[in-house]
Amino acid sequence: MNELDRLEAMQMLLSAVDNGSLSAASRQLKIPASTLARKVADLEELVGTHLLIRTTRKLTLTDAGIAYVESARRILQMVRDQERSATGEFTAPRGELVITAPVQLGRIHVLPVVNRFLADYPEITVRLLLSDRNIDLIDAHADLAVRIGELPDSSMIATRVGALRPVVCASPDFLSGLGPLTHPEQLAQYPSVVFNSPYLSPWRFRVPPKASVLTLNVAPRLEVTTPDAAVSAAVDGVGITYVFEHDADEAIANNQIKVLLPEFEIAPVPVHLVHVSRNLMAVKLRHFLDFATPRLRQSLSRFGKPQASRHS
Structure with a gap:
């Protein structure tokens, strides 16, 4: 198995783990299930141990598989970062920016900011994922999330832009x-x-x-x-x-x-912009953070205050 085949097999393994089964992963990747199973088996042969336990109802990772999947995620992320660096995304504001946000907050407050940002940066495209569940940034290959609520301790970098009652x-x-x-x-x-x-x-x-x-x-x-x-x-x-x-x-x-x-009423709930902590941040993301942070703070500034003061 050459290096390209190994990276491809890693991606197939991660898809199987994230989707819960080989058949679901094959549908997502639009490849035959037999091809995916063979690629994962080749990967297991290469590392010399079983990574997956397959049953008729579900797919689970072995102990070795848990450690391997964590490493595979980091490796594939590094490859994506290097590819983006090679295309200039770390030296100039260009490329696709993937942003996730809650549906209503995204539609009312985030989308207008994105629209103005696109007018100023013609070489950047945006994919805005609106969902009321917290989408995992790494799994979705997303650059930035708009999150409502207290944030768990993590390696994520968070910038507060407001609060909601x-x-x-x-x-x-x-x-x-x-x-x-x-x-x-x-x-x-x-x-x-x-x-x-x-x-x-x-x-x-x-x-x-x-x-x-x-x-x-x-x-x-x-x-x-x-x-x-x-x-x-x-x-x-x-x-x-x-x-x-x-x-x-x-x-x-x-x-x-x-x-x-x-x-x-309970205390107002914070709203943050959240992104993965990386030593090297794409210029497109840095520009969006600089552009969006003050505008979202302004858009949300009248919220999160006691009812009496809000309408005064």
Whole structure:
């Protein structure tokens, strides 16, 4: 097996691991499953040990396989970096920039920044991946992520660009049929619209005087996968919903929904730009960070503040 064949086999192995099976990897790579299986077997023969344990239901790594896959990821990333360096991406702002962001935040705040950036940098193209799950930067070969929430300790470099309040809200017509709301625990009694999001599930509130956190698991009358759908349903009076303030910004400004129980809100949730820590950063990424950071901070600057001060 020559060096090119070995790199190709490494990529096939990583695809099989990431997809959970050889058949899924073969579909993603658009090659016969028999070809992929043979390449992985050749790789195992080369290293002199089994890397995978194959069963009818799943694929798991051996101990040697775990260590080999970690090394293979680093090697392939180094190869990609060298290729990009050879094409000038580390000396001039050019090439493809892959950015991930939550759907609504990406559409409302990130996309306008990307559009202006593209106008200033004609040799750069952008692939914007919008998803409400945290996409792994290395697995997706992404350069940058816009992340909502506290970040785990890692080798990633993070730049804070703002914060968002999680708010519970409902339409005035819906609220007119309820009694006075004085505590978050009362919300469990009423119909709810749940935005199925890792950032906002379960509903959380800060209860004075000790500021303990109350976790509320509500039974949804309606469950949706996008925050704009949750807000729309709340405006139509389906129930109470829990979203980030920027998701409901227009509806709040138009008095279509009201923010409830602001005195019980948890602390605003931070928003960061996150990228992999590397000794050599592509110029395209450095230029985007310099361009996007102040603009996103400006775009998000009116959020993350107490309700009274925000509208003053």
